[in-house]
Amino acid sequence: MTGRGRFRGVEGDGVLAFLGIRYAAPPFGPRRFGPPEPVRESGDCLRFGPIAPQSARLPGAPVWTPGQEDVLSLNVWTPSAPDGPLPVLLYLHGGAYTFGSSAQPDYDGTALARAGLVVVTCNYRLGFEGFGHVPGHPDNRGLLDQAAAFDWVREEIAAFGGDPDNITVAGQSAGAACALLLAAARPVRRVIAHSVPNRFYTADFARRVAEHIDPTTPETAVLSADALAKAQRTGPLRHDPVLFGPVLDRLPVPAVDLLLCHTTEEHRLFDRLGTIPFARTDADLAGFAREMGIPPHVVDGYRARHATASGAHIALCGDFVFAEPTARLADAHGRAHLARFGRPPAWHTADVPFAFGNLDGADFLIGGPAGRAEHALSRRMRRAWADFAATGDPGWTGVRHWGPVVPDTRELWRGVDLDRPIDWPVQAP
Template sequence: MPEQPVVRTTEGLVRGRWEPRRGQERSGQAQHGREAPGREPQEGEGLAVFRGIRYARPPVGDLRFAAPVEPEPWEGVREATAFGPVVPQSGPMPTGPAEPSEDTDWLTLNVCTPDPGAAGLPVLVWIHGGGFMAGASGDPLYDPTALASAGLVVVSINYRVGAEGFVLLEGAPANRGFLDQIAALRWVRRNIARFGGDPAQVTVAGQSAGAGSVAALLTMDAARGLFRRAVAHTVPGTHCTPALAAEVTAGLARLLGTAPTATALAEVHPWRLAAAVTELGAALPEHLARWGRLAHSGIATVPVVDGEVLPGSPWSALGDGVELLAGHTRDEFRLFSVLSGRHGGFTEKEARLALELFAPAPDGPDAYRTALPGATPSELLEAVCSDALFRVPSLRLAEANAAAGGTSYLFELALPAAALGGVFGACHSLDVPLAFGSLDSPTARQFLGDPPAPEVVRVSAELRQAWVRFATTGDPGWPAFDPDEQLTRVLDARSRTVRYPEQTARRIWAGHPLTAYDLR
């Protein structure tokens, strides 16, 4: 048996394992989407993979709801071959085991490197999505094999979500999940050279809540200097004011029969607290009159614009510009309407409420109806929710970054999913397996086909190569976005570079700032 890779981090030694590169053991996957039999990679010819490395101490006991604390050093060699435990999950579709683990070592990360003995390899740090209430770095969608085989050192992290990470609590810092991400980036700065990476060539990347995290990091002084470039796929427009966040915390505490403070909620088991967040999410429609857009969004625990950890919404508080790759899918909201069983079935009353809550006041609702004559209620609802929740925030981040002196590159994914006869369209999250090249993952096979069509393989190769080029050079391979030409790469069966394709949304939202959710 070949010797497994061992790396000395600043805290101690970790032992990973060698795994195949794309093109070795997995050579049969491109056509059939499944593992092909083959030999184990020999030392130095595969990828060195390290999983479950602690970047901060477990946030429990006296550290519950506290800012992350650097891990203590250890003696000997720690095995780093299994993903760390899943952070307590909330929501209708949580990630993780059927039976929650009592292991609280949640703040861990994973490293996949093509050569731990190299120097100066570009680094990509992945922040998963999940609505700020679920998700895990070990999801097969985030298989780093293809990206690492192309020369990147890929780091993926777990961070606190739901109540542990984002509920505003008296006696605790706000946005603890963002503080976890900064702690992970500091670990990368200290250690990534020991895995072959260049700490001066770090790209932070994320999708959905992960992209919202990337956008937030662009505004935070504590994150300055920890990364050079940023990738933000589908930036959500979900932030709330402290006043609204305080009412959400009070509502959560009432469900649990306790006080809305860090001290009181620290007495609640983490997974019971996560379940209470799920209960509160299911009851959000009852709070529509008071909580407005937040209640309609379906997510109670969103980042808080507290003025300290998060100084402001990214579109107004973004500091110095960076090299930014941003984008969204064409049919963002379709995923949620199909999964809820409502696609094509929304009523005029529901469309009117969505327009009232999410379209820019005062003329936005009429502007949507004028711009989309003959649209059904479902089409109107999907259009305004796609724009307000994802498409416009993604566009605005690219614009704000360019205005701050950075270089922005914009894309739209227009390639539809193959599932259910294409009813999902180019929906939310479809870009993730395409970018990672994880077309053999269970979710990708379900949505993109098994085996995937040739055009899916081509778009995946283009987007994955764009990530690698961008992380290496700062240029994904198409022209930069500017406010005049608005050049955007549309990824489709026949990809093309055109003027930003969602001009209707851009015109309707022109001159209207994106604001944090507040009390009505």
Template sequence: MTTPARTDPVVRITPGKVRGRWRTTTDAHGRQSASAVFFGIPFAQAPIGALRFASPVPPEPWPDVRDALVHGPTACRTDPGDTLIPEPVFAGESTLNVDVCTPAPGDPEAGLPVLVYIHGGGYVSGTPASPWYDGRAFARDGVVTVSVSYRLGFDGFGHIDGAVANRGVRDWLAALEWVQENISAFGGDPARVTLAGQSAGGGGALTLLGMPAAQHLFHAVWSMSGALADVPAARARAISERLAHLAGVKPTRTGFASVDEADLVALQQRAAEAPSRDRLAPVRAVLSQGLAYGPVIDGELLTRSTPDSIAAGVGADKPLVLGTNDDEFTMVTDSLRAKLRLIPASLALRALGVPHARRRAYLCANLAQRRLGTAAVLGRFAGDTLFRAPLVRVAEARGAGTRPLGAPTWVYRFVWPSPTRRWALHCLDVPFWFDCLDAERVAAIAGDDPPQGLADTIHGAALGLIRAHAPGWEPWSERSGTTRIFGGTASADAVIADGYASVRPLV
């Protein structure tokens, strides 16, 4: 006797009904599970025309059942090329949408925990439609997953006279408001929302954690390799003026609105780099000033840096997990090994503008990396500067044993080296966290036989936070430095006393 096929699930949300589809998947342990997916549901109207540089506006109601069977248009308009994470691009105007994966569509009494995921891409690229962000494993484990889109680059974060600031941040807020209003229709509990993201998405999750206006929208945070921006207002204005000059318009809303979005995207990187004949100037600028595009300290939505806001106690009631990969960017400097072979690491760091005392302390704290050569040191230094030192600042800002009424902070490192790229590189942890090692292009950075046990462990820790606010090891907030190691040898895959000692000279 055959089992009758399920009919396509239809759920009613505030603007109208949406139709998804069921699918059955089998995981690495042979377990079958069914989940329903709904793609491209608009949480706001298309940011075009008069809405291009405006705050997101709720979607217009629709009278009929709306098909949500394919991914919606993406804010990333052009093929980003060979990225570590596959990031498909879809054309169209309605780029502010969410994808939902759930085991219990149409059951408002299910009360399942909810994961809201913000994609990475340096705040200028990336899409929520990557197969690596598929929520099938979380659905198997009783979690509703929502992947959100947001405006990118200058359109999302650039300073524009006459327009609201932080439009991309406002998109995150609108998506989270949509979750609060509609997620019960998909079986989710709006009072059990965990916010997570990787790279720029991890930085976005931390930005929201430190934002007073966002506190009612989520209840826990997991940040993977979080890249904070906290762009000063003066820098954002300077970049805007350079971009306007390059585009041949005035730096106003009217001026920028006269330029096609694709043309601004083509110019925005040039605008981010102050003119200089020094080839290392752009590198020094990123390492010393951070990313050019991303959340801006605008004095309204964001009044201070994220670590400062967190140190002031914003978000202290929300459990937080922070982690990075050991060698986020070392694969970038690998190609320079031969050229840097005879250049002392201290001299190379000096060329990047690192002061004498700091580079000496940093090299002393990274003797093992120093033995691997100057290219390895520079790659580690870049990753430490952009990801790992900020992690320590945030963890310390939350306090260690100083806030008995605050929620815990847990810290980890992902140390498993890629068999194809040599290092525990940026993005490598994502398919393990989502437990999707069979997804498209995972083998390119994780090899043909990635360790499923590691995926079970880190995905299980994510479930621990999402379900019960307890990932499963001693918090940093109880003892500063306490760090869980994911992917080490049997003896090293444990909790250690000061897992980020090597980056403290940069903090």
């Protein structure tokens, strides 16, 4: 029983799961493009709610169907017999601010709940619905949704065995940046942020993108955004075709306990998927650097470390977008715990199934079926998350390596500005 009524979930493996709890009204019709409106209701919570409008089709996850509007829901996993108020972990999924959902198998909270946490995941508005510029309406609506989910947790999580005064917000990739921003807006106790991207946007860029979006319906917005992304044939957006994201000057450095992690070959995933064009020649590599504003000495340093231009490009991109920004956040914080995930394939998102304990079915992300070594690593990572959420101490000082230690390239980036908001040219489709 909570302040909103009685919820019925499902039990298994010593954990109760409550799925698809509505935390705000459907953000469509007269509420479209507005701030989230809280709701007070309860009932059966036996399956995930609909996901936010998007065109992505992710393995094992539901797809969005036009007409599905009740997309602002959250899920709770809690031990069947919690021993006193437990630390709470609110996880924000990634997906370039454009795709993904809390229903992805990677984010099942069962194993972390068995480690002693109350785990919450949530859906929020994505793409144009969540981050597109609409005159007369607030920007960053996806962030407002996340704040509404946090408010729900603060008000109701005690009924699920959680401590409302000990909430850790976590996320990976776009979700990591969202976690930092939520910590600046709400009384978050701690933050776990994996692969923090240096991607945030000017208001002018958001307005230029919006000129090419058909906002008539959620479906037309998704279709026109996809067409716009595909139309970027030259300039920075062809290398990084993420059109939507937080409109702000810079990411905050939260004044709370902070646990950071990045993988050591972030962009190798995108090369494998073929979603971003990578350099095949030295001329391609130099052209990429010019368009992205990366100094030649940085490119030369990576090229000297790799046998091929493509290898240098993959390593350079991953450090440029994720690894170096994450490490700089640790520097700016001063007492953050930092980890580097190097267990092959150490590409973007490979660390997430290990941290959640969801290795079965994650063969592609982790490079094959999980064996004893993989499950042992997962247990260590889950323990680090659970201990950090409980006490602020994940069990190490300095830099932790989950896997082999790789050569450090940070010196190459010294003096390079990575904190400028995106204000790139946009090509019409």
